[in-house]
Amino acid sequence: MGATVLMFVSLFMFVTSQTTDDTIVMTTASVGCHVNCECNQTHLVCSDVGLKTFPTPIQTSVTTLLLNSNRISTIDVEVVSGLNQLTTININQNQFSTLELVLPPSVQTLSASGNRIKRVNLTSTTGEPLQLKEINLSENKLTSIPVLPSSVEILEMELNRIETLNREQLSPLVNLKVFRVTSSQIKTINDDAFDDIINIEIFDISLNSYTEIYRKWFENKPNLIEVKVRTFQLNCDCELVSVYDYLIGRDLEVDDLPQVTCATPKPLIGYPVENVVQNNNITGCKPDMPMVFREVPQGGVIFGVIIGVLAICGLLGLTVWSISKHCEGYSSL
Numbered sequence: 001m002g003a004t005v006l007m008f009v010s011l012f013m014f015v016t017s018q019t020t021d022d023t024i025v026m027t028t029a030s031v032g033c034h035v036n037c038e039c040n041q042t043h044l045v046c047s048d049v050g051l052k053t054f055p056t057p058i059q060t061s062v063t064t065l066l067l068n069s070n071r072i073s074t075i076d077v078e079v080v081s082g083l084n085q086l087t088t089i090n091i092n093q094n095q096f097s098t099l100e101l102v103l104p105p106s107v108q109t110l111s112a113s114g115n116r117i118k119r120v121n122l123t124s125t126t127g128e129p130l131q132l133k134e135i136n137l138s139e140n141k142l143t144s145i146p147v148l149p150s151s152v153e154i155l156e157m158e159l160n161r162i163e164t165l166n167r168e169q170l171s172p173l174v175n176l177k178v179f180r181v182t183s184s185q186i187k188t189i190n191d192d193a194f195d196d197i198i199n200i201e202i203f204d205i206s207l208n209s210y211t212e213i214y215r216k217w218f219e220n221k222p223n224l225i226e227v228k229v230r231t232f233q234l235n236c237d238c239e240l241v242s243v244y245d246y247l248i249g250r251d252l253e254v255d256d257l258p259q260v261t262c263a264t265p266k267p268l269i270g271y272p273v274e275n276v277v278q279n280n281n282i283t284g285c286k287p288d289m290p291m292v293f294r295e296v297p298q299g300g301v302i303f304g305v306i307i308g309v310l311a312i313c314g315l316l317g318l319t320v321w322s323i324s325k326h327c328e329g330y331s332s333l
């Protein structure tokens, strides 16, 4: 009997203490803060709280805005553009279909993965260029690399719908160091696509469906340390031999190329790229071509010869031209 009473008493105490705790939590949460969010001077955290609309007002001292895993589809552009201490915005896993933001130049990191974004337009409140360093646009519906500020160093664009990657899309991103665009349905990457991202350190274009790979993608990028190019199939042609030779020569980390098989030519279809290259099964390539490009002195000699030939041709042309001018002079006499 005594035990039962004790049990009821303790149960009662437990319930009341729970209620008191909840009340305290509610009170702190609602001080200048949206229901269920956590706020302090610098952070507004509303992760996975079922928000349907952008929470306003927001203290202007906020540096970090975490709104991931909600059902928000629009941002109050005016509110965000007034947050001049803001450095980080995370709107991952929401329902945005466009990302049209006017951001203060203090923003460094923008994460907007897992939405349905088709269009991106980022501008700055001051008219000065934005200083964004890191952008995550993975798991969206983008069909090309959007126009982004040249300050971007890390760009993640996995799981989009980018069919073609070309130089024009990437040329503004001269500070890019890490570029990931895996599983994005890419069918074509032009040979000059990466010509302007010369500071690149890591690029991951794996799990796409391009079949041609170019040596130019890797050349003149002194900081490149890691390359992921695992497509499904590759054309087993002389360019591939050249790429292999170049990558091995530079000692780059390319761990996934061996798993790819040949898409062409017919006799090599389905054979692993690595074996085919190592066994010299790709025929008709200039045997010394890779060496010429790799060895600087030989390259220098070739270059010299070309310049020499050009110079002689030029001189000959000039002579022929001046003789014909002479003749013209005579004939008009």
Ligand SMILES: *[C@@H]1O[C@H](CO)[C@@H](O)[C@H](O)[C@H]1NC(C)=O
Binding pocket: 038, 039, 040, 041, 042, 043, 045
């Ligand atoms: C605000 O909260 C974040 C975590 O939500 C914490 O990392 C940070 O230190 C807090 N800042 C202040 C001033 O209390």
Ligand SMILES: *[C@@H]1O[C@H](CO)[C@@H](O)[C@H](O)[C@H]1NC(C)=O
Binding pocket: 100, 102, 121, 122, 123
């Ligand atoms: C991008 O947004 C800015 C500011 O809202 C606007 O002036 C500009 O026309 C937009 N650009 C595009 C291409 O939509």
Ligand SMILES: *[C@@H]1O[C@H](CO)[C@@H](O)[C@H](O)[C@H]1NC(C)=O
Binding pocket: 092, 113, 114, 136, 137, 138, 139, 156
């Ligand atoms: C970018 O978003 C994707 C998808 O949500 C995630 O897997 C990845 O880890 C994110 N990248 C970074 C650097 O946070």
Ligand SMILES: *[C@@H]1O[C@H](CO)[C@@H](O)[C@H](O)[C@H]1NC(C)=O
Binding pocket: 267, 268, 271, 276, 279, 280, 281
């Ligand atoms: C590739 O070359 C190796 C060594 O010469 C040979 O044994 C193999 O049959 C060739 N494979 C194909 C698919 O031609």
